[in-house]
Amino acid sequence: MEYSDVCELIQLWVAEGFIKASKNEILGQVAESYIKELVDRNLLLVYRLTEHNKVKYYCVHDLVRELCIKTAEKEDFYCVQRDLDGRRHYIFDERPASFYLEEAPTSEKPSVFSPLISSLQGEAPFKSRLLRVYFGNRESILDISLKQINVRYACYKYHDKSHGIRQIPQSISLCWSLQTLIVSNWWYTSSLPSEIWKMPQLRHIDIHDHIQIDPPAAGDVSVLQNLQTLKTINNLIFSEELCAKIPNIRELNILYKFEAVSAVLYKLAQGFELNQCFHLNNVGSLSKLESLRIDSSSKSELWRKLYIDEFKLPNSLRELTLHNFSIGEKGMAMIASLPHLQLLELWDAVRGAEWNFFKQEFHNLKHLTISNGNGLINWIADKSNFPVLETLYLSSLRNLEEIPLDIGEISTLQKITVHDCSESVNMSAIRILEEQEDLGNQSLQLIIYIGLAAMLEESKQRYTSRNLQIYR
Structure with a gap:
């Protein structure tokens, strides 16, 4: 099955103009309602969840995919790059607003679920001024794509040291329609020029590595009213x-x-x-x-x-x-x-031997992660601190004595995940599960990741349940 990242899918829909603005909702929220409707109709399927039970990937059934491809062909929705006799050949039409790659050596048509991909080798014959979406993997292609003034979505993924982007050029400001800029660069730290502040259509800047961003020029009064995403900035x-x-x-x-x-x-x-x-x-x-x-x-x-x-x-x-x-x-x-606040992740942020919540109440917190608090020994909390908690993820808490047993009494709790923690934490998690099952609660799931095989077998022998999963 073909699958796609939820955020990427929404951004592509917006770039292609598939989403119509609503008076009370931003485009992303409207797109999410579209996705929900497709899921309700079984046209989209949930492919993978995050640790916090949030949908990360959707997929489509093969039959739905074939129908999408045939409809796209009929409507001249895409153009195809083919590999024949070891050379790149292009089937290009002025009408398509996007450029697609057909990966060699198969004759399989490009997926419409993760589409809009440009040439991986050499230069694509960019002729269409209507081009809206562009993917590339070479720095040399960056300057070419920036000449497409109607590009709304530009994605550059570089996994080769010789092709990585060292700096995004000032000419990016010529792409006055650009809404989404994504750069995945495994070798170099990219930087954004100050001209980025003069691009009012920008909605998402997502640099997978860490970037510097030049401050706006003195006296620049422009405002990026549409900018919603900015990451990751040094x-x-x-x-x-x-x-x-x-x-x-x-x-x-x-x-x-x-x-x-x-x-x-x-x-x-x-x-x-x-x-x-x-x-x-x-x-x-x-x-x-x-x-x-x-x-x-x-x-x-x-x-x-x-x-x-x-x-x-x-x-x-x-x-x-x-x-x-x-x-x-x-x-x-x-x-x-x-x-x-619904999600709180604390990675190496808990200091001291005792963590006492006193009378603090996280009224709407649904997902809590605590990791790498190696000095933490005693965690004092009860169900009143997290009245609507759904998932608890604990990682690398090697000195923590136990999970507060009262946590198990939270009626909304669905999953506890324990990763590389002390044996006493593992056993306290099992006690929480056992106590809840004795009370008739069969909805709580417990996942434990243990480093040593001997400890793994010992834990399995102590308690067995279909709601308990233990991994090495």
Whole structure:
């Protein structure tokens, strides 16, 4: 079966003009309603879920796929690049708005479920000024695609060191219709020129590696009203001017690499706090922000001593991921107060031997991840702290004594996943499952990943249940 990433599928639909705007919903939300309708009609099938039971990939049945391909051919929806006698040949028509690759050596037609792919070798004969969607895998093709002024969706995937993009050229601003820019570069850190701030149609900037973004030119008053996604950006400074330029941002991923910024390290050494260096308090002014991920690659003790207790986060936030942070009692209370927060991931962010939630209540939190808190020994919490929790993921908690048993009494809890934790944590998870099954609760699932085969067999012998899965 062919499958596609949900976010990519929605972005392609928007770029192709398949989604009609609604008065009360953004295009992405309208697309999600379309997907739900297709799923209800069994035209789309769920292919894979995330750890938090969120749909990551959809797929179509082979018969539906063949029908889509035949309809696309009939409507002249795509053009095909073929490989004959070891040479590339093109079947091209001025009418198609997208360019597709047929992969050699098969004669199979290109999938319409992961379509819109340009030449993998050499240059495609770009003639159509209507071209809306472009995929490429060579830096030399980047300049060619930027000449297509009507391109709405541009994706460049480079897995070869000799072909990676070192810098996106200033000429990108000539693509006045560009909505989505995706770069997957495994070898080089890309950078975005300041001209990016002059592209009002931009909706999504997704650089799979880490990029620098040049600040806007002095006196530039342009605003990217449509920008919804910006990731992953290195050492972003949340100045008031920057926040004013991205008022409708919904998804933001930031990486702070302090070793690369000597001025910041100097400020930290002088006692400055993190929010003073990067003006992180201004994140709270992004009133449409729904998903925020902040990572730090630093192992410096200067960083380890910093807390995010003085952060101010917008009430619109639904998903929050923190990596290599220190969170104190005040910071956790601030996070708990976010009224719409549904997903919280704490990677190497829990400090100290005891983690006590006191009277904190995460009213709408459905998915909780705690990982790499190697100093954590005692976790004090009960069902009142997480009244609607659905999934709990624990990873690399090798000193934690146990999962609070009261967690099992949360009526909405569907799954507990324990990965590479202490044996006592494994056994406490099994006790929670056993207790719930004794009470008649057969909906709770428990997944345990264990490193040693001997421990694996021992755990299997202690308790067996169809709701328990144990893996090496």
